[in-house]
Amino acid sequence: MSKVLALKYRPSSFEQLIGQESITQTLTQALDKNRLSHAYLFSGLRGSGKTSTARIFAKCLVCDNGPTSEPCEVCENCQAANENRHIDIIEMDAASSRKIDDIRSLIEQTKYKPNSASFKIFIIDEVHMLTKEAFNALLKTLEEPPEYVKFILATTDPMKLPPTILSRTQHFRFKKIPQGSVVKHLSHILNLENIPFEAEALGILTRAGNGSLRDTLTLLDQAIIYSKNYIDAKSVATMLGVLDPEVLDTIFNSILNNEREKIIETIKELENYEGEVVIDELISHLKEKFFAGDPRFSTMLSDRFFKILSESKKLLFINADSGFVLTLLFFKMMEATKIKEIDEMIETLEAKIQTKPQPRKENIVTLTPEPEKRVSQPTTPHPPVTKPAKPAVNTTEVHYKELITKLYDRNYELGECFEKSISFVSYEENILTLMSCASENCKKLLRLSSGIIKHFVKESFTLDTKIAMKACDKTIPEPPQQEENSHEESKNIENPHPADSCIANQTVGNSENAEIDGENILENPFVKRAGELFEPSRIIVKSKI
Numbered sequence: 160m161s162k163v164l165a166l167k168y169r170p171s172s173f174e175q176l177i178g179q180e181s182i183t184q185t186l187t188q189a190l191d192k193n194r195l196s197h198a199y200l201f202s203g204l205r206g207s208g209k210t211s212t213a214r215i216f217a218k219c220l221v222c223d224n225g226p227t228s229e230p231c232e233v234c235e236n237c238q239a240a241n242e243n244r245h246i247d248i249i250e251m252d253a254a255s256s257r258k259i260d261d262i263r264s265l266i267e268q269t270k271y272k273p274n275s276a277s278f279k280i281f282i283i284d285e286v287h288m289l290t291k292e293a294f295n296a297l298l299k300t301l302e303e304p305p306e307y308v309k310f311i312l313a314t315t316d317p318m319k320l321p322p323t324i325l326s327r328t329q330h331f332r333f334k335k336i337p338q339g340s341v342v343k344h345l346s347h348i349l350n351l352e353n354i355p356f357e358a359e360a361l362g363i364l365t366r367a368g369n370g371s372l373r374d375t376l377t378l379l380d381q382a383i384i385y386s387k388n389y390i391d392a393k394s395v396a397t398m399l400g401v402l403d404p405e406v407l408d409t410i411f412n413s414i415l416n417n418e419r420e421k422i423i424e425t426i427k428e429l430e431n432y433e434g435e436v437v438i439d440e441l442i443s444h445l446k447e448k449f450f451a452g453d454p455r456f457s458t459m460l461s462d463r464f465f466k467i468l469s470e471s472k473k474l475l476f477i478n479a480d481s482g483f484v485l486t487l488l489f490f491k492m493m494e495a496t497k498i499k500e501i502d503e504m505i506e507t508l509e510a511k512i513q514t515k516p517q518p519r520k521e522n523i524v525t526l527t528p529e530p531e532k533r534v535s536q537p538t539t540p541h542p543p544v545t546k547p548a549k550p551a552v553n554t555t556e557v558h559y560k561e562l563i564t565k566l567y568d569r570n571y572e573l574g575e576c577f578e579k580s581i582s583f584v585s586y587e588e589n590i591l592t593l594m595s596c597a598s599e600n601c602k603k604l605l606r607l608s609s610g611i612i613k614h615f616v617k618e619s620f621t622l623d624t625k626i627a628m629k630a631c632d633k634t635i636p637e638p639p640q641q642e643e644n645s646h647e648e649s650k651n652i653e654n655p656h657p658a659d660s661c662i663a664n665q666t667v668g669n670s671e672n673a674e675i676d677g678e679n680i681l682e683n684p685f686v687k688r689a690g691e692l693f694e695p696s697r698i699i700v701k702s703k704i
């Protein structure tokens with residue numbers, strides 16, 4: 160290997176440029192359509208291809224076929240440009256030639272026409288290094304140069320340029336070359352050089368090159384010599400002083416498997432490395448695993464790991480004990496893996512909730528307080544119906560029995576009337592069809608209690624249950640029942656509120672008592688007050704009927 164890789168594989172055409180597709184596309188268009196500016200500014204990280212692009216662009220201008228995006232590569236101008244000896248392509252490094260005199264001499268050169276080409280191109284590298292006076296001297300020429308003059312200014316720090324320079328140039332921002340593109344380029348070069356390699360080793364070299372192709376190629380040169388013509392991850396890691404990917408894998412495995420002993424051993428081994436390097440490598444490794452879709456590194460876990468790693472990096476900046484920061488870091492990461500357990504707990508809980516039967520209507524009913532005991536209730540035996548508290552089977556029959564119980568509880572007469580006169584027909588699609596064969600009295604009671612009945616039906620069945628009534632198909636009601644009903648009829652007529660059993664019974668009782676003890680009515684406060692007002696000589700109490 161006679162020549163360093165960075166020079167040997169320096170791109171000589173736009174196609175060979177790596178990772179700056181949008182810039183090469185724009186420049187190609189400008190050259191082919193002859194829409195050229197007189198001054199360009201290329202800014203971006205070192206090794207991102209600024210100088211290479213400037214040289215290719217200059218060649219495109221000086222070629223006998225120029226301006227063209229595809230220089231012939233055979234003409235004298237192309238060859239001279241490729242060999243970096245073209246008389247009309249003037250390169251100046253502003254880092255070393257930064258004074259006003261340097262710029263004055265450059266301006267002087269612009270006054271003479273090109274020697275062999277159609278253009279005279281001035282490439283000023285690290286232009287931000289020029290002094291203020293030098294900038295001022297350059298300004299006028301930059302604004303109105305002779306038509307054959309083209310300026311290409313390159314800088315890693317465009318923010319240091321005066322706005323007057325920025326406004327007079329066409330600015331191209333070179334981005335950091337993506338790692339994937341660099342790795343691809345490295346493997347291409349190694350294949351051409353016939354040097355075997357491990358893909359992982361190229362990844363380590365690229366990360367160390369930090370987006371600069373030139374730096375990465377310099378590292379590759381070193382790696383070829385260091386690893387004796389076989390580029391493997393282990394030797395590259397040792398050469399660069401970074402962690403071997405296998406060690407990183409072991410660290411993450413120990414963390415994920417909660418192997419405390421192993422972690423403590425690893426920490427001892429890591430004493431030879433700088434804390435910051437270890438953290439950076441862990442971040443890169445985590446990133447790789449995450450993008451590779453490793454199922455062990457979920458989004459949540461990766462996020463937590465990344466936060467812990469970033470926090471630890473901050474601690475190192477505060478001059479904390481590197482070894483202790485790493486120890487804490489690994490134990491915190493182990494704690495973070497317990498998120499999984501919480502996830503599993505939630506899942507288990509959810510599964511339990513799903514398998515647990517939904518609370519039934521019956522159960523809800525049992526929770527409601529029992530209706531108050533009425534006066535008439537204890538004297539009359541309760542019909543043998545299913546108690547709501549009893550664990551019920553989900554059948555319509557149970558619901559119907561529950562309804563009857565509720566009606567009995569509310570008003571014994573209503574319950575009795577309902578049970579005897581109403582028969583169940585069907586319960587389909589939330590419609591409870593009933594058949595009524597009630598006597599007139601019972602009908603009246605049912606009508607007055609319709610609100611309560613509806614309420615209990617909704618409670619016993621479902622909230623959207625509706626009642627449909629069917630006409631009676633029984634012709635002759637039982638005679639004794641008829642008698643009983645007729646007896647009740649007299650009671651109900653007197654009862655001003657048959658719907659509310661508690662009040663109704665009391666009212667019935669009171670009115671009966673009032674009729675029996677007719678004389679007591681004189682003690683009634685209203686009657687007394689009337690007596691005082693009208694001062695009657697005699698008060699006669701008369702029955703209403």
Ligand SMILES: [Zn+2]
Binds near residue numbers: 221230232233237238
């Ligand atoms: Zn040419």
